Amino acid sequence: NAGVMQNPRHLVRRRGQEARLRCSPMKGHSHVYWYRQLPEEGLKFMVYLQKENIIDESGMPKERFSAEFPKEGPSILRIQQVVRGDSAAYFCASSPSGTGRQYFGPGTRLTVL
């Protein structure tokens, strides 16, 4: 029973490039969440999605960031025109229903040069 999968595990981008982070939830889970962990800071909620719907994006920066969870395939967190301040660990979590029991993936470490 595979857990939450994220790829890539490490991603290096230059300022101005685009970053695409992928997340495959656990089998049977239809709720996906993205969190960001900045250096020396705690985990912060970004967005909550169900299949084809964004339910809560209150934690997403207003510009350059977007997320989707299509009917088929993984959830994607997309960051356009990356800046150094975007360097962080991005974690995806999934749950079978809309409760707090969320299971996390190993994260994607994004480094912006």
Place this chain on the structure above:
Amino acid sequence: TQLLEQSPQFLSIQEGENLTVYCNSSSVFSSLQWYRQEPGEGPVLLVTVVTGGEVKKLKRLTFQFGDARKDSSLHITAAQPGDTGLYLCAGGMYGGATNKLIFGTGTLLAVQP
């Protein structure tokens, strides 16, 4: 703004000792999760508590949710070096149009052999 304060921030103890980590907030949560995170990995779910006053035991770990569902504690009996890691509490906010975890500030535990 919901805030979860954990104490202590750092704890270094000898193998065999007991310890308690506290997680406090002024907000009421629908649930309270405890996670452990290793360097370079995602948080691993240890337990979920949902009822005020609830106590759950997981081998040498005892978790308690406060009566008012605003605070929680994690007690470890006879700590072992394998318990070393970052312990995170996370309050669940869900229902309606949201479903997210508010993470605590973290407790870094080191158990010396």
